[in-house]
Amino acid sequence: MEKFLKDRMNLIKTIKSIVRSDKTIDDIKKDHELLECKNCQGKYTYKKLKDNYFVCPGCGDHKYIGAYERIEITCDEGSFKEMHKGIKGFDPLQFPEYKKKIKDARKNAKLNEAVVIGTCKIKGKKAFICVMDNRFMMASMGMAVGEKIAKGIEFARKKNLPLIIFSTSGGARMQEGIVSLMQMAKTSAALSKFSESGNLYISVLTHPTTGGVTASFASLGDIQIGERGSLIGFTGPRVISQTIGEELPEGFQSAEFLYEKGFLDMVLERKNIRGVLGRLLELHLNKGKIEISSVKSEAKELADDEMEAYKRVELARASDRPTSKDYIDSLIDDFVELSGDRLFGEDYSIVGGVGKFKGVSVTVIGHRKGKSLDENLKCRFGMPNPEGYRKARRLMLQAEKFNRPIITFVDTPGAYPGKEAEERGQGSAIAECLLTLSGLTVPVVNIFIGEGGSGGALAIGFGDSMIMMENSIFSILSPEGFASILWKDAKRWKEACEDMKLTAYSMKSLGVCDYVIEEAAGEGLSSKVVKDLEKTVAYELSLLMKQKKSELVNNRYKRLKNIGKDLT
């Protein structure tokens, strides 16, 4: 009886919800159509799937979605205004059956072509969006796709709108031959002009993105996002496998694989993409227009060093010392981590990304040390490989492009002394960083938070203002190495510490460092320390951001020239 009554109440409730909904009954029916997941055989309604961003609620399998569904789950409701809906290609090669195939595709996919473009808002921020739809001939890039994307890029450039492209494609469209192939060059050319205009392009690669699309616009984003589980590659896995006569490992050419190889900034679950896009758009809004408001530094002149240098070294190396992550959490709002060197791999020992410092977008680059053994193994105790430095350099150039200041956090025993590191050009990677840092026309503030070990630290450790935490160090090499080279006795490292003049106070008196921030010993990052540091950074940035670009570069060079001048 209870069940009978409950059923009845449910029916009434359901009737009311239908009656009150703005949707047609057919839409509601569709919402409640029962579907089965091919991956896990779980059953759920269309609505449940849709509410879960077309990701199986059971196993997390990301289902194919069409362009309009993608727009629906990505853009603010009702904000999308489609453009160039009518653009259609023709049959340039008079290819057999092509006309019919296109006609069928139009009918089945209810689209004119395999991409939908237009303006939209995401989390209140305007953007131009292109979304490919693989129900239309596997979203292959024919002339119409290329033309629509190029037109979209041009429009975004003229209107100074950020550009977002959701890619999915089987590659070039065979039936259009060389006309299709040339779309790769055309879209890339359009992006070249777009990039020059200083506007942001975010490329989101979804399942599957292959061939000519991967080898053109989809790989050219300022920020590259891969959707979880997507197949992304140039040559299809079957062709590779047949050519080399080998079975490919599991996960080969997955988004996660590409991330590990340094080609993606991040891999996101579908449900998180909208949120991250919104944050990235927000972070790229103020193109150097806003100045940091705080102008007064209360960082006081500190008394001379009273602690023995080796003790400072011990403190700098302490396992419970705050890491870059702690500093980022305390100083930077809405930090979005960006990854990969776009060449070889992602190096966890360098952390980089964008965030807001006192409301101003900044690029953050730091050495990463771990909090646990596992994490420390992953980041090699904060010793970067060349990939890490190349990522750092990439992010420096991005900061330059989007005209935002850079804050670095220095904390490394040194660059990683490994065989592979040498093979991949550790020295060259560091040198490129120094060259790039020297020429940047945006302010660079360096904060030494722990160990400042040699060239590996310097690679992200000089700029326009150097701030050292009281117990941080900066040295030509490790005290142990120093003792072993000069005295053939690594055990004399404590002695070396004193002689090397590596403490923050020493740096200050040597004119290398501008500020020493007093630490509260053993308390980690206390709010007072954070406040002092924040004020100092704000003061420095506010002054630096007033300088002309050429002035900034010249002054930075002057600073370097002045080091050691007093000593001679």
Added chain:
Amino acid sequence: MLKKVLVANRGEIALRIIRECKDNNIETVSVYSTEDKESLHVLMANKSVCIGPPSPNESYLNKEALIQVALATGCDSIHPGFGFLSESADFSQMCEDNNIIFIGPKADVIDKMGNKSEARRTMIEAGVPVVKGSEGTVNCVLDAKNIAKDIGLPILIKASAGGGGRGMRIVREEEDIEKLFFEAKSEAEAAFGDGSLYIEKLIENPKHIEVQVLADNHGNIIHLGERNCSIQRKNQKLLEEAPAFCLSNSTKDNLYEAAVMAARSANYRGAGTIEFVVDEKENFYFIEMNTRIQVEHPVTEMITGVNIVKEQLRIASNLPISVKQEEVKMEGYAIECRICAENPSENFRPSPGTIEFLHLPCGNDVRVETGVYNGCNISPYYDSMIAKIIVHDSTRIKAVRKMRRALEEMVVRGIDTNIALQHVILYNKEFLRGHYNTSFMDSQLEDMLKLLNTAKDIRELEM
């Protein structure tokens, strides 16, 4: 006042009459078929007499048996309710012949109003607007064609003796007149033994508006306002409301005047209903007079406060109507929903069986007229209506809300009902606007059923 009434009916209307008699200290005698021996009307009357087997022809329509029971039990009157013998001139005459008061009009009045062409003629003479058409019966195709030319197509060819759509044809094209005329004629002959036909102009998608009248033996004729009964399916009303939200006051006044004129010209006695069709421009036309109490009479009772069944008893007792026209005040809105044992999703298939659990709605200004109870049996032999829910409130939307609430409260387990469909009607936009006409169910049913079935599917999924 009457002393003892034989209630020649069953179901909720029998109970409505028995209850009224009890309230007025009048004894009642129920009659029942063997099928109905456990019915509430059998249990509630002072005396009950079985009058035959389940089939209505052998029980509730058995005039001789009813007269005999009335005589044997000492009844001074018979209330026929609605349906069954309520509009049988014969039965009215038999009552009179046996010195039993038939609670309704005399045989000749029933006869006159029952014959459609004659009723029509009476109304024309009285100056009541009728749909344009033939004066009296049409005997040949040539006449039919001339009339069609005169009043314009489309037209309706109807059997004079007809009802329920038999012997009726709609003609839209001139060349079809001949064929359809003969079809209607032979169908009428077969159905009623009377092939006479008449012709009316077809008013498409009209509103069905009816006016309740009361007439006593002292020359008083009053009306109790109108009811909108346009929500019908196959000429079966589902939901009625009073007053008609869609009509202007001047049209209403004209309707009332016409209704009273119609009752007067028919020399009517008792409670009756004048039915009109009203077109989009609020032109109205008499269609027929129902010479009996009607299913939907409670909505009129709710807005006027006049107890129509009680007035029937008074009039039959030769007493004057208890209110004067100027004392009749119409207040607020009333809606009635007919609850039937049927499944709307399966083409309204009747759903007889045992009611395993019943909960009736309650609350202020919620009225339930029913003869069912927990554990009772719904017979396949009789009409499927099991209850009427009537609500009253100060405005139409408040009444609608109250009805929704009442229907949500009502629980019937064991048989299918149309409660959910009625509930959906109360959310229908056309209905809520209030300007719906008799095409409502035809145009909205599919969508409403779709909604209902979708809701059922969703509920099942979510379980």
